[in-house]
Amino acid sequence: MSIALLNMISKISNDRKLQMEGRQFGNLFESVEPDNFLENEDLSVPITPEQSSWSVLSDESGEYMTRDYVFGSAKPLMYFLAQTISHQEKINHHAKITIDELEVNLILQTKDIMDVTELDIELAEFCDEIYEETRYYESE
Numbered sequence: 027m028s029i030a031l032l033n034m035i036s037k038i039s040n041d042r043k044l045q046m047e048g049r050q051f052g053n054l055f056e057s058v059e060p061d062n063f064l065e066n067e068d069l070s071v072p073i074t075p076e077q078s079s080w081s082v083l084s085d086e087s088g089e090y091m092t093r094d095y096v097f098g099s100a101k102p103l104m105y106f107l108a109q110t111i112s113h114q115e116k117i118n119h120h121a122k123i124t125i126d127e128l129e130v131n132l133i134l135q136t137k138d139i140m141d142v143t144e145l146d147i148e149l150a151e152f153c154d155e156i157y158e159e160t161r162y163y164e165s166e
């Protein structure tokens with residue numbers, strides 16, 4: 027079993043729906059029974075969690091998360107921005123977005139308390155998922 031799949035499983039709670047390309051998918055892992063999930067897997071290989079590309083920093087404006095996304099062309103960059111902005115409107119939580127050619131920098135912070143909250147983490151995870159989608163389409 028790949029580390030990416032294990033990370034995906036850990037991110038998706040039982041009641042959360044995953045949205046891909048406008049289609050709604052229900053519980054992706056309903057048929058997986060936790061007791062025998064890794065029964066046939068080779069567990070001799072250590073499982074290392076994926077490193078986060080987000081940095082948590084603090085300055086006079088408080089604590090915030092930041093990450094740079096680099097794109098190979100304008101089309102996936104525009105897709106990423108459209109999905110991110112649409113999601114921000116949906117959850118009413120907004121990042122500071124800076125665009126420099128084919129690079130996008132996001133800064134996430136809950137401005138009311140000048141700190142990182144669960145909303146920031148959820149938005150970061152959403153942005154990472156959208157970015158991975160763009161990486162897949164760029165590799166085709």
